[in-house]
Amino acid sequence: MHFNLLQTDTASSARAATITTAHGTIETPIFMPVGTVASVKGVHQRELREDINPDIILGNTYHLYLRPQIKVLEAAGGLHKFMNWDRNILTDSGGYQVYSLSANRKIKEDGVKFKSHIDGSMHLFTPENVMEVQRSIGADIIMAFDECTPYPCDYQYAQRSMHMTHRWLDRCIKHLAKTPVKYDYEQAFFPIVQGSTYKDLRMQSAEYIANAGAVGNAIGGLSVGEPAEEMYAMTEVVTNILPADKPRYLMGVGTPTNILENIALGIDMFDCVMPTRNGRNGTLFTSHGILNIKNKKWETDFSPLDEHGTVWVDQEYSKAYVRHLFKVNEMLARQIGTLHNLGFYMWLVREARKHILAGDFATWKEKMVRQMDNRL
Incomplete structure (x- = not known):
């Protein structure tokens, strides 16, 4: 993997860069659509490629391990071939999913014993x-196994968990070194900074992760219920320590405003289920604010979902028509909502990149944040 930092904004820490792997070049800042079970829910790969056009998507180790199972993915030649996706893929190690199974898992030094949510x-x-499973899945970027602490979390627990995550990182690195790749390309490995919302723990963890010398680094354990101000504060602490010549990935974040604020703090990569999940439920993100398309006020509004036209559905369908589809529970409504939101997120990070390169990101960001927080 090669990272090329092109420009840093003079009025913030926002960066424009490229990440190059065997499956192509990723222009950052980037939002990665979440394809948890080898599918971005409700979206054809053709639509992803031609309409949303992301350089990279995300898969999840926990879910893929359970279904379709590793033997199937290996027989297919890896996740890229299985799902017919020829661009980049990143896999989450499953730490967050194990965290979300709090009633059905037991964490010990050796690892995490958990009960399948399926059977x-x-x-x-x-x-x-987990390193072996990610070798078999074959993602271009793979993540260290970590524990994601809940919020709120007491200091002693957060400290113990952080140190265990660091010990697990050392084991990941050691095992990865003796586990050859399964397919005909290399995989990039990212460790994960933890430490909950405690500044001293985040600093310790960021230093430990930076010293691991990986080709990229991630920040975990945020966007788990803490106020946005605490997320931004912890992100700033960490980005001031993580090396500037390597990509920084903030896991599981977030709203359009969260993304812009964290880009300003020096984050390069994001993922979140919010655009797809909210899109399926009729909450649409636009450049002028958040739109609940089910509201009666849109019943006879024949204007586009967003005049920017970030994806083809914005030209073809009006607010009134999409509202009608949701009211009659038509499956097409969920597809349109998903495509619109993914298109908007991709437009947003690409616009951010343009403004970083043009040198006016901070001014543009402030204007966008004011607009996007409106409830229409």
Whole structure:
């Protein structure tokens, strides 16, 4: 993997860069659509390529391990071939999903024993076997196995968890070194900074992760219920320590405003289920604010969903028509909502990149944040 930092904004820490892997070049800042189970929910790969056009999408180790199972992915020749996707893929190690199974898992030094949400069967994730699973999935960027702490979280728990995440990182690195790639390309490995919302722990963790010398780094354990101000504060602490010549990935974030504020703090990569999940439920993000398309006020509004026309559905369908589809529970409504939101997120990060390169990102960002927070 090669990272090329092109420009840093003079009035903030926002960066424009490229990340190059065997499956192509990623222009950053980038938002990665979430394809949890080898599918961005409700979206054809053709639509992803031609309409949303992301350089990279995300898959999830926990879900892919359970279904379709690793033996199927290996038989297919890896996730790229299985899902017919020839661009970049990043896999989350499953740490967050294990965190979300709090009632059905037990965390110990060796790893995490958990109960499948599908059939109740018991499984064990360790740093070692998670590396092997990600080798078999074959993503271009793979993540260290970590523990994602909840919010709120007491200091002692956060500290113990952070140190265990660091020990697990060392085990991941050691095992990865003796586990060859499965397919005909290399995989980039990112460790994850933890430490909850405690500044001293975040600083310790960022220093430990930076010293690991990986080709890129991630920040985990945020966007789990803490106020946005705390997220931004912790991100700033960490980005001031992580090396500037490597990509920085903020996991699971977030709203359009969260993304712009964190770009300003020096983050390059994002993922979140929000655009797809909210789109399926009729909450649409636009350049002028948040639109609940189910509201009666849109019943006879025949204007586009967003005049920017960030994806083809914005030219073809009016607010009134999309509202009608949601009211009659038509499956097409969820597809249109998903495509619109993904298109908007991709437009947003690409506009951010343009303004970073043009030198006026900070001014543009302030205007966009004011607009996007409106409830229409």
